[in-house]
Amino acid sequence: MAPLHGACPPLRLPLAGESVAAGFPSPADDYIDRGIDLNEALIQHPSSTFFLRVSGDSMIGAGIHDGDLLVVDRSLEARPGQIVVAVLDGAFTLKRLVRHNNRLRLEAANSAYPPLELHQCGDVQIWGVAIHVIHPLGRHG
Amino acid sequence: MADALVLIDANNFYASCEQVFDPALLGRPLVVLSNNDGCVVSRSSEARRLGIGMGRPYFQIADQLARHGVVVRSSNYALYGDMSQRLMSSLEAWLTELEVYSIDEAFGRLPRPRDGDLSAWARELRVTIRRNLGLPIAIRTIRTAGWRPHRWRRSGEWVHG
Numbered sequence A: 001m002a003p004l005h006g007a008c009p010p011l012r013l014p015l016a017g018e019s020v021a022a023g024f025p026s027p028a029d030d031y032i033d034r035g036i037d038l039n040e041a042l043i044q045h046p047s048s049t050f051f052l053r054v055s056g057d058s059m060i061g062a063g064i065h066d067g068d069l070l071v072v073d074r075s076l077e078a079r080p081g082q083i084v085v086a087v088l089d090g091a092f093t094l095k096r097l098v099r100h101n102n103r104l105r106l107e108a109a110n111s112a113y114p115p116l117e118l119h120q121c122g123d124v125q126i127w128g129v130a131i132h133v134i135h136p137l138g139r140h141g
Numbered sequence B: 001m002a003d004a005l006v007l008i009d010a011n012n013f014y015a016s017c018e019q020v021f022d023p024a025l026l027g028r029p030l031v032v033l034s035n036n037d038g039c040v041v042s043r044s045s046e047a048r049r050l051g052i053g054m055g056r057p058y059f060q061i062a063d064q065l066a067r068h069g070v071v072v073r074s075s076n077y078a079l080y081g082d083m084s085q086r087l088m089s090s091l092e093a094w095l096t097e098l099e100v101y102s103i104d105e106a107f108g109r110l111p112r113p114r115d116g117d118l119s120a121w122a123r124e125l126r127v128t129i130r131r132n133l134g135l136p137i138a139i140r141t142i143r144t145a146g147w148r149p150h151r152w153r154r155s156g157e158w159v160h161g
Ligand SMILES: [Mg+2]
Pocket: B009, B010, B011, B012, B013, B104
């Protein structure tokens, strides 16, 4: 994973008035009047939120693909069930924090990767909590 | 009661920024070089402990660095500028007034706690900045107003929290 930098100025785009017919529940009414700024929609804490590029397929089952852009908030306290960026043996790893038999572990969303029991790992740190993933739908343009 | 004045300073700023985004560098001796890899402009604590001097021309100490296994990084000012902005805007919430002094230093004003002891406040601020940004910071109080910043920098009292 690599950090990406640069604060983006707000870019407010009007929201289409009609919902997309794909089981889309409602056309996000709260944005209709004022448009949507994706920075604002995706980022609650700008100074502690970082974009990381995903590498690898260990979280594919959670809809996180190789090359996706991950929005990570470091100010959030990691809770079981959340997907976290952890530092393990000097490297970043993206896993779900899970409570299992009263112990915490890091689980991949891919059966090819065994879970990591935190109490068996030497030095594990939670770097941040993943709050969104930005995944391109095929190639464009 | 009078406000408290503090100087907040990120430790080993450029080296610390590099460590945030490359955890393999944590706990390792690391130096960051100036433009065109001219000389040492930042050292991790481990590199300081090895006696690597600040400002030393790289070509003079390249052998010494290699011998000690020191990681050498070219400077990345876009990264440091981004982290500096994040640091300063985070500090704003903790201070009634903030005066940015350099890329990694800022003067701040806050109401002095009733007992005059800033250590709990300082500890919480340090923990928060460390968690939210991954950066270690130091906090010094300044007793007297009216000193010039470059003198404050040396004479402030450390707040240990
Ligand atoms: Mg400094």
